[in-house]
Amino acid sequence: MIYTVPVRVFVAHPDPLIQAGLIALLCQAEAVILVAIGDAQVVITDYRNGILEAARVKAHSGKVLVVTAVEKEWLVRSALAQGVKGYLLQSCTVSELVAAVRNVSEGLVYLCPPVRGYAAGGGSVAQLTGRENDVLQLLATGRCNKEIARDLGIGVGTVKTHLKGVMNKLGATARTHAVVLATKRGIVQDVGADRKLTQR
The missing domain is CATH 3.40.50.2300 (Response regulator)
Known part of the structure; x- marks a missing residue:
């Protein structure tokens, strides 16, 4: 052309x-x-x-x-x-x-x-519902189920349901495993590593 x-x-x-x-x-x-x-x-x-x-x-x-x-x-x-x-x-x-x-x-x-695939509507985050993503982001900061429930204004049982969905979609075997997988894939913010990366 x-x-x-x-x-x-x-x-x-x-x-x-x-x-x-x-x-x-x-x-x-x-x-x-x-x-x-x-x-x-x-x-x-x-x-x-x-x-x-x-x-x-x-x-x-x-x-x-x-x-x-x-x-x-x-x-x-x-x-x-x-x-x-x-x-x-x-x-x-x-x-x-x-x-x-x-x-x-x-x-x-x-x-x-x-x-x-990371654009809106694609990528691994798109596989999660909005609430599942909210729960995952808070989980990555170290919050327990009660704290997540309080921050999002939902019940602890609902948090557990969302966490189960997150773990299934990420192929995680435990809460910490979900955070590790999400961090490796860049779905949640790894503050320490991202501070170094964003200098490039």
């Missing part, structure tokens, strides 16, 4: 090597030009800065494309909720990068295949 109108892109990745690589690749891409941030249709950055930039670029109708090593479901969903429009892993191909830039510039959400 021949593109006649160039996409205006600003690259602001904090990793110097990734920044240089992105610029070099985009300079060779068809109908893509690098511009100042105020003129950009698409701003490419990392996860942490992507969250911050998503709010800022709305002022000039720009859209954020994140290129990162972070692929945990919790963090992908958080980025999308904050307004990030594109999400690529650093292992993406050149054609995928260009496709993401074009899609995002047109107002579409672009997710690379490894994280595509």
Whole structure:
């Protein structure tokens, strides 16, 4: 396909090597030009800065494309909720990068295949009901059944029913096993690990 109108892109990745690589690749891409941030249709950055930039670029109708090593479901969903429009892993191909830039510039959400299922309506969280997910999130913070029941305004028996559903859907054998599985899959927030991951 021949593109006649160039996409205006600003690259602001904090990793110097990734920044240089992105610029070099985009300079060779068809109908893509690098511009100042105020003129950009698409701003490419990392996860942490992507969250911050998503709010800022709305002022000039720009859209954020994140290129990162972070692929945990919790963090992908958080980025999308904050307004990030594109999400690529650093292992993406050149054609995928260009496709993401074009899609995002047109107002579409672009997710690379490894994280595509994490969008709303897909992924492992979607298998849980809203209440099951609520219970799981609280369970991951260390709350007991009584505390979960109090926080959600439901009975302890209802909490147990939801926990049973969570365990069945995750294939867990116990409460702690459910939290371990959910954390590994990125369904719940692993605060310590995610603090390190979001620096990338």
